[in-house]
Amino acid sequence: MELCFGWFLLVASIPAIFAQDISHGSIVVDGTMTVAQTDDNFVCATIDWWPHDKCNYDQCPWHYTSVMNLNLSHPFLAKAIQAFNRLRIRVGGSLQDQVLYDVGNLKSPCHPFQKMKDGLFGFSKGCLHMERWDELNRFFKETGAMVTFGLNALHGRHKIKRSLWGGDWDSSNAQDFMKYTVSKGYQIDSWEFGNELSGNGIGAHVHADQYGKDLVNLRRIINELYKGSQSKPSLVAPGGFYDEEWFVKLLQTSGFGVIDVMSHHMYNLGAGVDPKLVSKILNPDHLNKAAYTFGNLTHIIRRHGPWTSAWVGESGGAYNSGGAHVSNTFVNSFWYLDQLGMASKYHTKVYCRQTLIGGNYGLLNATTFVPNPDYYSGLLWHRLMGKVVLNVESHASPFLRSYAHCSKGRTGVTLLVINLSNQTNFIMNAQNSINLKLAANEQNISRESFTHSLKKTFSWVGTKASDDALLREEYHLTPKDGYLRSRTMVLNGIPLELTSTGDIPSLNPVRVNVKSPITISPLSIAFIVFPNFEAPACG
Template identity: 30%
Template sequence: MRLPPVFAKLSSHLRILGLLPTNKTKLHQANVTLVSNEVVHQVAPEYLSFAIDISVVVGGYWWEGSQGVRKGLGTLRVPPLDLRNKKLDRLVQALGQSYVRVGGSEADKIFYFNSPTDNEHALVLTKTMWDQLHQFIQRNQLKFVFTCKYGLFSRKEHGDWQGDEVQQLLQYSIDQGYQIDVCELGNELNAYWAFHGVRSQPGGKNLAQDYATFAEQIKCYYPQVKIMGPGSAYWPKLGETLAPLSNLTKKFLAALSFNIDIIDWHYYPFQSKRSPLRTRTANLRTLLSPKSFSDFDKYSAKLKAWRDTYQPQAEFWTGETGSAQCGGQPQLSDRFASCFWWADQLGRGAAHGQKVMIRQSLIGGDYGMINRLTTKPRPDYWVSWLWVRLMGQGVFEVKTNVPRVRVYCHQHPDGNHKTLMLINLINRPVEIELTGFAELQQAFSVTANKITSKKVLINGIKPRFKKGKVRLEDFQVKTQTNPEIPALSINFWCFS
């Protein structure tokens, strides 16, 4: 008996998600081909980097427990993050070389060091907080990206940014010997209309003028610092949203009077149910659909073309990304289901020639790689942990004939091997036919007992720190003569 098309489609989705039984005896097959042994792109050593939102650092409005959103923020205020936590240090150090970006929606509201006399509820970055942040950066040998305050002022003042507060912060940092590696001006300036009101929304040309002033000021204090921008927020299906009000990236790049070092953008492939504007809601179906990943390709290509036209010397970064806008989706962004978009976007960003991918966030919110309340790593922390150990800087072109089997290939960090990452979005094992690869020497497979699990397994073993350390050798290393990948899994295969 044939099912009506609508029920047949629903049944197919349910089987993919593991909610209906499948025929386990019949394997899918996928051909995976290494197109060339020539490296096509080179990512930065800090390619996999992360953010700590300034709201978490200083104790602003954040997402844990919030049921909704108010002007782009959570509805509950949190205590400042304790950056002296030794367990947090261990988790950070295990992720290797990284940038840490401190920015976010409240970066443009914050006051540096001193609270205004007429606002008892003002958000203040104190000298003690700034000192502890830099101690955290130095202790863990991180590089630092800081979002400087653009400020909330009316449209008629755009193009005449002064930055007195920023200069005070920079002078103190110089006096203390603190390192800043990358600076940007303002957070998601194309979305000011949504967060701070239409009157605060800058245009591309005026923003370019303010950026020139900003870059000149920064270089007076830190001549070697890299300037990054504009960090526009992109929505799935909509891009920069409301044209012409918020489509500022192209105009900004065309109007810049100096050579910017880094062009970046912010992208979330999904929205949480907190978000008032949802173009692709995070749920099990969308999290595991290849169609959900295609907008990243579309916008990356557009931004890269603008970079090549207006600022060809600039590096291209994803300056902020997470599973779902507005803090992540509760009971999904912190589960195994959220590992798949993250692994895929890491691979796709590198394949598009992006130098750095900054994850929102390291800690805090449902999308944090580390639970802020317990300091325990979540499933996609372990995908990140494997990535930095197995996927090096050189990127190779690789292809497959099965859309639900996603494949990416990098040099191994040791320089002597290649690592193939295979993401299986099918709820069934897939037999892999390889072309162009040498002998398979090691294989690591990330799986879980169910798609909504809070825990993952690496080669069937639950990863955990033992005496503060965790090593690849803690997991059984297996090779296969007839290689296949498990159902709904993320795999790293190392070849000689």
């Protein structure tokens, strides 16, 4: 079967190969040491608060996907989440700081979000009724979701000037809500404080010293409510765009052990209306710019808050609901998977995609609930890439990007390779750094031993190489009909579509002789699993 597929792939690709550049090279993975570690549930997705009349660029792509009115009984939704076997879901977004919880001694009227000219982001305050909170938690339990909930960090404050808000956070409403949550036995993995209030903010901002003071109060509330509990939710903050001075001051003001997770947001592709979105996605220099933020946050955490870890709390690539006909198509997976790979290398524990559903950047279509291409990219990452990050090097073109992790739930290593070039067909030899070192150290060897050494050098088995035919597993991702803006992803030549019963299709690899070169076609992505890779860092 594998031979038949390989012959079909070769014959089908002959015309394309003659029309393309061919580049040969090597990818070397070092399995001897851990570069970083992610959380077991690294892939995360957001359910936002935006109502159906949230519009950008004369488009209203949110439909009925809000926390308030998302159809939780839609069969596609539950099955899409369950396919992850524990998807981390963040409940949050721009309007979360204006949400009132209809519980306890709430003295303010509790009404749905409505358009309001002078309101923050053009909307009034909104209301979360406990009946809806009960429905959401039943859904989370049924689907096995891990929940991060973003609290209303502007409650009780007042606007001082322009976007600056001051005064202490009024924690009473949030405390009553959290108390209700605990009393019902609802499992919350983490509580997040505020949305995009750091630095100069988006719509509103709060000074770091005030924010730190409020976090001390929230930590006290969490400790009291979960006293004696077997598991205590983490405290995540600030959930905003990275501002070095502000983030440092927040850690210094809040102090040791208050914040568990420093979360930040990234929209490194710019506005959703930008006509250059696709060219940015396919530009390695543009993608590399994100490393500055990841690296700086890692540095300040080590220096000022080593008790915390980093999350990307929200990232949709393009802001203002994403890019129509871009964020929901195949081409966006080049950005998305590159972000997952880069973030993990910089000690990011969790990466929350904006959104699970809603806007143009949803993993699921906002009206049909059918998965968009990025859904399958995230699912394959979740299933194949373990939490241990390995170093990988290649001297190929910058348009070929590669990341390596220990495989998830099994021995070996999984390699992610992304070809951003529209012209170059990369043919790569995968190498194990252990074998390269052994080969370099061997001197004065006979012809026979030289042959054996060479065999080991190009084998993923490591020092335990044998003459037996060993197989690797390959998952090649391409767009349907070669159209980059296709909403259908193709896996090893098969379009990924829901089954007749609405189930997620099987994501099956092709098996290839481990000693053969890896071929990465132009504008394609591949996950390569090496079950017999010798990697001491993988345990």
